[in-house]
Amino acid sequence: MDLGKRKIIVQKYGGTSVGSVERIKEVARRIAERKKEYDAIAVVVSAMGKETDRLISLAGELTGSPSLREIDVLLSSGEQVSAALLVMALEERGVNARSFLSFQIPILTDERHAAALIREIRVEKLLQCFQEGCVAVVAGFQGITQTGEITTLGRGGSDTTAVALAAALNADFCEIYTDVNGVYTCDPQIHAARKLARISYEGMMELAGLGAKVLHNRCVELARKFNVKIHVRSSFNNEEGTWVNGREEEMEGALISSVTYSREEAKISVLGVPDKPGIASMIFIPLAEMGINVDMIIQNIGRQNAADLTFTVHEEDLEKALQVVKKVAVEIGAEGVHSDRNIAKISIVGGGMHSNPGVASLMFQVLAREGINIMMISTSEIKISCIIDSRYTELAVRILHDAFKLGES
Ligand code: ADP
Ligand code: ASP
Ligand code: MG
Numbered sequence: 194m195d196l197g198k199r200k201i202i203v204q205k206y207g208g209t210s211v212g213s214v215e216r217i218k219e220v221a222r223r224i225a226e227r228k229k230e231y232d233a234i235a236v237v238v239s240a241m242g243k244e245t246d247r248l249i250s251l252a253g254e255l256t257g258s259p260s261l262r263e264i265d266v267l268l269s270s271g272e273q274v275s276a277a278l279l280v281m282a283l284e285e286r287g288v289n290a291r292s293f294l295s296f297q298i299p300i301l302t303d304e305r306h307a308a309a310l311i312r313e314i315r316v317e318k319l320l321q322c323f324q325e326g327c328v329a330v331v332a333g334f335q336g337i338t339q340t341g342e343i344t345t346l347g348r349g350g351s352d353t354t355a356v357a358l359a360a361a362l363n364a365d366f367c368e369i370y371t372d373v374n375g376v377y378t379c380d381p382q383i384h385a386a387r388k389l390a391r392i393s394y395e396g397m398m399e400l401a402g403l404g405a406k407v408l409h410n411r412c413v414e415l416a417r418k419f420n421v422k423i424h425v426r427s428s429f430n431n432e433e434g435t436w437v438n439g440r441e442e443e444m445e446g447a448l449i450s451s452v453t454y455s456r457e458e459a460k461i462s463v464l465g466v467p468d469k470p471g472i473a474s475m476i477f478i479p480l481a482e483m484g485i486n487v488d489m490i491i492q493n494i495g496r497q498n499a500a501d502l503t504f505t506v507h508e509e510d511l512e513k514a515l516q517v518v519k520k521v522a523v524e525i526g527a528e529g530v531h532s533d534r535n536i537a538k539i540s541i542v543g544g545g546m547h548s549n550p551g552v553a554s555l556m557f558q559v560l561a562r563e564g565i566n567i568m569m570i571s572t573s574e575i576k577i578s579c580i581i582d583s584r585y586t587e588l589a590v591r592i593l594h595d596a597f598k599l600g601e602s
Pocket of ligand 1: 206207208209210239349370371372373375376377378379380381382400404405406407408451
């Protein structure tokens with residue numbers, strides 16, 4: 194095989210797609226089909242089904258604050274199992290294949306446990322594998338540092354492994370196989386939605402950033418940077434899915450409109466904060482120093498020169514953030530600190546929000562009609578987000594999708 198002229202693709206199969214032995218056999222069948230058309234295939238796998246959640250809850254039975262180093266050692270085992278089983282299923286079909294863990298390739302990352310960034314992928318071993326006519330089955334989600342520490346890329350990170358591999362191998366495209374037929378105008382598991390034939394990198398980055406977990410946030414950034422064409426599709430049928438493959442300026446018309454949600458938010462309120470300069474920085478600088486991202490912030494000026502400051506963080510960061518904030522609250526003489534995990538962020542995403550005031554008012558009206566209280570609001574040129582009680586997440590997605598007629602093209 195002339196590796197210079199080869200046709201390479203990368204495929205990624207998510208948790209549901211490899212959720213049982215039967216599913217793994219089906220994936221092996223698909224790979225065998227593809228192998229007839231392409232010279233080289235690298236397949237990235239996630240852990241089986243809900244394995245990653247199961248491992249996290251095992252850790253939770255032992256400790257409330259596990260070290261992230263050990264979390265990464267624990268979680269990376271899930272993808273190792275899938276990779277080995279898939280190779281067995283391929284070999285059983287007469288397809289030559291070999292599994293690769295991150296350290297074997299290696300996929301080098303920085304040191305940030307549970308949220309590592311890929312620094313470099315050495316492709317020599319994979320090319321050697323292709324040269325021998327083997328399918329390379331790569332454990333997703335995991336990486337290795339320069340010093341040999343195991344890392345993971347953050348929840349949903351196998352998508353990022355796949356796109357990074359596609360970039361490193363200069364693959365023709367990257368197929369992301371999942372349990373829905375593509376990217377939709379809202380989560381199709383919640384409401385009948387419209388499948389998008391195509392979406393720009395920028396549009397997809399917005400959706401992923403606002404919670405549409407069908408693609409990992411960072412994988413879309415990488416795809417844009419390295420011009421990797423992504424095809425999001427189902428491993429349960431042969432339907433054409435959604436292509437994520439163009440820049441916004443090359444696409445016709447406005448940004449795609451959709452409704453997204455994220456339940457992975459938590460809210461912290463610092464009550465009775467003295468209303469004077471410098472207080473906000475005393476709260477937010479230590480959070481930034483700990484790498485905690487703050488999303489929405491509101492401040493209400495209340496009685497006697499005291500303000501209430503409320504902001505949201507990722508749910509996983511809540512405990513860490515609370516430790517810092519409680520300490521600062523005492524130092525600045527605030528009255529108290531409250532927190533709430535049972536919130537969700539509902540967003541409508543699309544072009545020209547600022548120039549169309551009717552969008553925000555319709556959103557508020559629709560939520561109010563169902564008695565859904567809005568706790569916080571934030572707007573930008575391309576999205577409006579509201580924080581609501583997480584109990585109403587699905588209801589809010591449905592009524593907003595209908596009110597904005599997103600099911601119609
Ligand atoms: P995988 O395990 O294959 O990586 P994920 O659960 O991470 O799958 O992502 C697929 C899920 O993303 C779907 O089952 C769907 O519920 C959810 N999802 C949320 N928003 C959207 C959207 N706009 N379009 C498609 N799927 C979405
Ligand atoms: N198994 C990991 C998770 O559940 C990574 C992935 O599936 O992409 O988050
Ligand atoms: Mg996923």
